[in-house]
Amino acid sequence: MRILLVEDDAEVARFVKKGLQEAGHTVEHATNGRDGLFLAASEQFDMLVLDRMLPGGVDGVRLVETLRSQGNRTPVLFLSALSAVDEKVKGLKAGGDDYLTKPFAFAELLARVEALGRRPSVDAPATKLRVADLELDLLSRTVTRAGKRIDVQPREFRLLEHLMRHAGQVVTRTMLLEKVWDYHFDPQTNVIDVHVSRLRQKLDKGFDKPLIHTVRNAGYMIRAEP
């Protein structure tokens, strides 16, 4: 993906740019809101990663509002040191698609960038999701593996659905909490891991090829190959 990073802190910018490039993306970097807006408006990007607070008179929220008012729909991820819930809401209302609070783990940022950049198209909603021999039927709400029916609870179904919609991508624990449980909170313990491992047991029981993989220091990924 071609990503525009607008971040005034040189150290954070270097770290994010290096990481994204290592993950195979092209990164343009602007250090203030004015340059960022100019680049975002004049060139084609797949994704914008913006700091909320920027020097140069144009902050992240203004930048997104301006782009959106010009009809630019490029996905936007906010990075911010402002963590209050209403700050988050403000950022998303302005037209941002996701919000990540500093400090963050790079794996979390990468997972969110890739999830945003490859969002499933809303035009043709699929009724079935498939990964290898695992099939999830969104209409009958059933899960089968190699034709064998697997009983899952409603929440496990949603968990699996989210993983399968982002098959091949890392999904972090906080992303799961936000998207599957719809809460913004700190669970203190590894409860999400327990939920995932329980789902994994159900899916992999009797099969020798595991589908849900743990990505160290990041989260989970569902894919056919180990």
Place this chain on the structure above:
Amino acid sequence: MFASAAIALVAVLWWATAGALDRQTDAAVRADAIALAERWREAGATGLAEAIEERLAVDVENESIYLLMEAEGTRRLAGNLDRWPNAPPDEGSWFRTRVLHDGIAAEARLHRIDLPGLRLIVGRDESEREQLRRLLTEGVFWASGAVVLFALLGAWLLRHALQARMSPVFATTAAIAGGDLSSRVALSGRGDEFDRLAQTLNIMLERIVTLMEGVRGVSDAIAHDLRTPIARARAKLEDAVSEAPEGARPGVPPDEATLRAAIEQGIADLDGISRIFQALLRIAEAEAGARRAAFAPFDLVPVLADAAEIYEVAAEARNQQLATELPERLDLVGDRDLLLQAIANLLDNAIKFTSPGGTVRLMAHTLPAAIEVAVCDDGPGLSPEDRAHAGERFFRADKARATPGSGLGLSLVQAVVHLHAGELRLEDAAPGRAPPGLRVVLRLPKP
């Protein structure tokens, strides 16, 4: 404003009295003239002249003025005017002039009527009315003067009284502008608008003080409470750099694996610090009431059920049971995420302190004016002394030191409960039993 209204009133009064006098005169003259014209139709010029003489004879006040003359010529047929008044206008007109009647010069209001071959003037001597009018005008003048005077005096008195009533407010606001936030507006006890204003101001000041204390709380927490974990992380990193691997000579740099482990530990410590920071911010936000703006009505039952569902697996992993007793519906106005966080903290604590095989309960029920949510465990419980400190930041009971935790969980619960104007109660889950277990009750007022 008051003065101009009063003057307008006086003007209306003047018009009503003096004007009424004029209108009365005109009406009398007109009636008289019509009656005389009628008389002429019945009895001709002689009859008319007689009628005029009759009227003059009975007019004791000597007010009436009549003059009947031939249309052409100067012969006077009847009346008390010696000659036709100056500049006699056209037939049917009204006018005012100075005439001489019965030897007296006077202002008169006259009306001229022409009859075939005759011209007639009917009028009234206005000297008395003129005097009355002058009196009235004088009265009006004095009244206006008095009005202006009283208005000025009243305004001054009112202003003075207002100043006296407002001076506590001014004194307080000046003190606050000067930086003394403890100052409050004194109430007069009369319960009037000024007292209400003072009360509102005082409530506002209370609120500002609470918010400022919240802000101060955050900076205190950052300064005081974050130093320990930061110092710990720093010490570990420094240790890793200076400490040579086992068996190596002093001064030789540590091997890569040790360094990598130390760095990873350092990152984990930093993550821990950042989580503590986040928790402190949330507590401070809740304590300051800053999140009340995000309050919305919602049903608490699904939130409790979700919390139970999230933590059920954690309990199962420790071979415990998580039992729930929830009603159909619990309507509440509040912050959904914060309440979930509070319940999550309680469940997390309960699961941590309950031994394997034990049971953790999440219960909720409604009281007439409140909703009670309780989390019970079979753990060691808290001694009464520890309960008093349980809500303090970073407090950890002696028995809990071996269990992982930041000591912020209950502080957050307490802050969230206070944010929702509720109460937090800690008690023995099963009094008399050993261990007694802990029951944490959140009592939240109904909307």
